[in-house]
Amino acid sequence: MTENKRFRSILLFGPPGVGKGTQGKILGSVPGFFHLSVGDVFRSIDIGSPEGKEVCAFTSQGKLVPDELTIRIWKKALDAYVALSWFKPREDLLVLDGIPRNVAQTSLINDNIDIRHVVHISCSDEEDMIHRLRRRAIRENRADDANEEVIRRRFDIYREQSKPVLDCYPPELISHVEASGSPAEVLSAILKALIPIQNEHFKNED
Ligand code: ADP
Numbered sequence: 001m002t003e004n005k006r007f008r009s010i011l012l013f014g015p016p017g018v019g020k021g022t023q024g025k026i027l028g029s030v031p032g033f034f035h036l037s038v039g040d041v042f043r044s045i046d047i048g049s050p051e052g053k054e055v056c057a058f059t060s061q062g063k064l065v066p067d068e069l070t071i072r073i074w075k076k077a078l079d080a081y082v083a084l085s086w087f088k089p090r091e092d093l094l095v096l097d098g099i100p101r102n103v104a105q106t107s108l109i110n111d112n113i114d115i116r117h118v119v120h121i122s123c124s125d126e127e128d129m130i131h132r133l134r135r136r137a138i139r140e141n142r143a144d145d146a147n148e149e150v151i152r153r154r155f156d157i158y159r160e161q162s163k164p165v166l167d168c169y170p171p172e173l174i175s176h177v178e179a180s181g182s183p184a185e186v187l188s189a190i191l192k193a194l195i196p197i198q199n200e201h202f203k204n205e206d
Contacts, residue, residue: 010115010116015129035097051073062149102162
């Protein structure tokens with residue numbers, strides 16, 4: 001990390017296909033928020049490089065990339081965005097998307113990240129999310145969305161390894177947002193939760 005201070009952050013959390021990426025991108029276009037998706041970072045790596053090959057071996061199977069490799073690549077991306085001043089930690093809240101994805105990662109990022117709020121986007125209808133992923137497979141040409149077995153594995157991993165991350169944060173830090181509304185409705189609920197957090201952040205800018 002280029003700074004000693006912990007980055008004030010928002011965690012966008014939820015199962016695959018729930019719209020974290022879509023909402024994160026919109027949020028990232030609002031001044032004062034910087035969105036960083038680990039999935040996007042992984043997809044931007046040269047798949048011919050040794051690191052790219054290693055990552056792809058896991059993502060293509062719908063498995064979690066090992067923690068050490070995930071954290072190393074994610075930190076490198078974060079440092080680059082700070083160096084480029086795309087992410088300005090004094091002004092921007094970092095919107096984390098895809099990390100932490102298991103309980104071990106919550107401690108591994110703790111030295112660098114200060115989570116101010118968690119937005120848990122949930123959907124009770126798993127079949128609806130699978131349908132969304134299938135549409136995304138075509139739209140974004142994502143191999144991990146095209147295969148039914150890989151999709152089901154990602155949901156199993158979410159239930160078993162990712163969902164327990166929510167228990168690592170106090171309930172008053174978490175807002176629950178239902179994903180089945182229109183994108184504008186979901187966005188509105190997210191903003192309602194985050195406006196007070198951003199106001200607080202602007203007050204404490206130093
Ligand atoms: P989704 O939108 O379906 O949740 P992402 O784009 O966030 O998918 O992630 C795609 C894939 O990248 C995951 O299925 C997983 O293989 C890998 N991945 C993303 N974030 C992490 C992480 N924090 N730790 C380990 N693997 C990760």
